[in-house]
Amino acid sequence: MxxxxxxxxxxxxxxxxxxxxxxxxxxxxxxxxxxxxxxxxxxxxxxxxxxxxxxxxxxxxxxxxxxxxxxxxxxxxxxxxxxxxxxxxxxxxxxxxxxxxxxxxxxxxxxxxxxxxxxxxxxxxxxxxxxxxxxxxxxxxxxxxxxxxxxxxxxxxxALDRPNVSDGLSAAFGLRGPTADEKRDARQRLAEMLPAALPVELSRGFVALQLGASEDRRRWPVGSFAQVARGLARAGYVPVLLGTESEKPLAARLIAAIDEMETKGAAEETGGTAASGKAQVVDLTGATNLRELAATLCACGLLITNDTGTMHLAAGLGVPCLAIFLCTAQPWDTGPYLPGCISLEPDFPTATGPCHPCAFGTACGHDLACRRAIEPAGVLALAETMLAGGASELVQVPGARVWRSVIGADGLLDLESLSGHEDCDRTRLIRLQRALYRPYLDGEEPPELLPPAGLSPETAQAMARCVGEVLSLLHLLQRQGELLSRDPLPTMKTKFLATWQRVKSTLQAQERLALLSWLWTFEAERPGLDLTGILALAQRFARLLERMQQCVVLAP
Missing domain, CATH: 3.40.50.2000 (Glycogen Phosphorylase B;)
Structure with a gap:
């Protein structure tokens, strides 16, 4: 076909x-x-x-x-x-x-x-x-x-089977990639652009850095990237700056920042002033087409990046990624689809709870502080560990939630916490959603037995209260629907529609369940859905929420 x-x-x-x-x-x-x-x-x-x-x-x-x-x-x-x-x-x-x-x-x-x-x-x-x-x-x-x-x-x-690894690529998401000649040309170009102070035989390899992002607020500061690039260069790696023509100013700022750090460091070592040294980086921003970008990534041992198309390209080519997700970006839905990649989120608490991720179209009330939360020293240590094939879970990254990409038991991409955030409410809720929403979206019955979600008392009480109220409304809707099917009085129609609307508004009022409100609306407003179909939907929704209620209820 x-x-x-x-x-x-x-x-x-x-x-x-x-x-x-x-x-x-x-x-x-x-x-x-x-x-x-x-x-x-x-x-x-x-x-x-x-x-x-x-x-x-x-x-x-x-x-x-x-x-x-x-x-x-x-x-x-x-x-x-x-x-x-x-x-x-x-x-x-x-x-x-x-x-x-x-x-x-x-x-x-x-x-x-x-x-x-x-x-x-x-x-x-x-x-x-x-x-x-x-x-x-x-x-x-x-x-x-x-x-x-x-x-x-x-x-x-x-669902995906657990991916096999062939030629370094995940069978779940392996791109065709560049040709052998394109890869050779990329390696030769990088070698020719190496700083004179670092001949190729002394280099430990290339590390790609993608400085830009789709929005400025989703971009890790250039100064932070500069500290990581300088640390990598001092460890013998060659930072390679990637990006479009419009991102060349970011690269220029990074190079200037490294030069300033080198000058300051030399002055401190000599106790006086020192001439500026040339930053030990290769700048390819605006200098590659898409195929050349792919070939360059294949020559690098790691990509350090914001949430970008370059990140997805690298993942598809089997290049490990160390990705930083800020503001609205989060790795659960758009993280690199390659097991073993590391994703960082800002661990930025506020008086009302964790700040990240923020909603689309909302103004930040914290002066984009999440962009500055993740400390460069931790990112550098994590990058060096990944390049050396060490245990990433042993590296501490202050100011960050650290996640590693894995294939879950359900055959779908999952994240495991390397920073002790597996037990926070957000992660526990995501685990619960994965367990309940996947069968619901597939048209299957919810699992009979699930372990307690382990939510904090405050979150569990709020969710249990909302879920209990919605279940009562769904049961009322079913009784009203049965009466309406026998005697379609206008007053009963009005009550039925009011109850349907209350199901929607009650779910929408609880932030953690707002998505179910929109899903309920989408399904209930399908063209051609009659009263029997709405009652069947109410029963199916009730079964989903009953399982959720069992998981979030507080232990006695």
């Missing part, structure tokens, strides 16, 4: 759909990919893709501004080209935007999965996993699944 996968978002999201593409190909399907034209080179690094159809998004928008008829003709030409060349039997749309939904429908395939539109133009996601992926962004503390695994589920694939 010909399966067309649509991914019209950023570089990282495109690379994270590799596991979905490979899973479909493993089932015997011929897979093609639609992506934005500026990310088409990334698609060339992916495995199991039989054809790539670059969508000229900027050109389409320009035509739309000039003449909507011209834009419509451009759109039609693109669709006709895909259908004539590939003739998709199924379309899987992994992008929740309205234009992507419309495009997916336009191909008129026999089957469309993921983010779709119905015949009236309303959103009609084909799986709860698709709805969950879109809704999870509304509650940053409730994203227990990595987006790679969610993409796979949206594409109709089962």
């Amino acid at each position: 010909n399966v067309l996968v649509l991914n019209l978002t950023r570089l990282g999201d495109l690379l994270q759909s590799q596991a979905t593409v490979s899973g479909l190909a493993a089932k015997g399907h011929c897979v093609a990919l639609v992506c934005l034209d500026n990310f088409a080179p990334a698609a060339a690094l992916m495995r199991d893709v039989s054809a790539v159809f670059p969508l000229r998004g900027a050109r389409l928008l320009a035509r739309l501004d000039a003449d909507w008829r011209s834009a419509l003709a451009e759109h039609r030409r693109f669709v006709d080209e895909v259908r004539a060349t590939f003739a998709p039997d199924a379309v899987i749309n992994l992008t929740p935007s309205e234009p992507a939904r419309l495009l997916a429908r336009t191909f008129q395939a026999q089957q469309t999965l993921g983010f779709v539109l119905d015949e009236l133009g309303f959103n009609a996601d084909t799986s709860l996993w698709a709805a969950f992926l879109q809704l999870a962004s509304t509650s940053r503390g409730a994203s227990p699944f990595n987006i790679v695994d969610m993409f796979r589920r949206i594409g109709g694939l089962d």
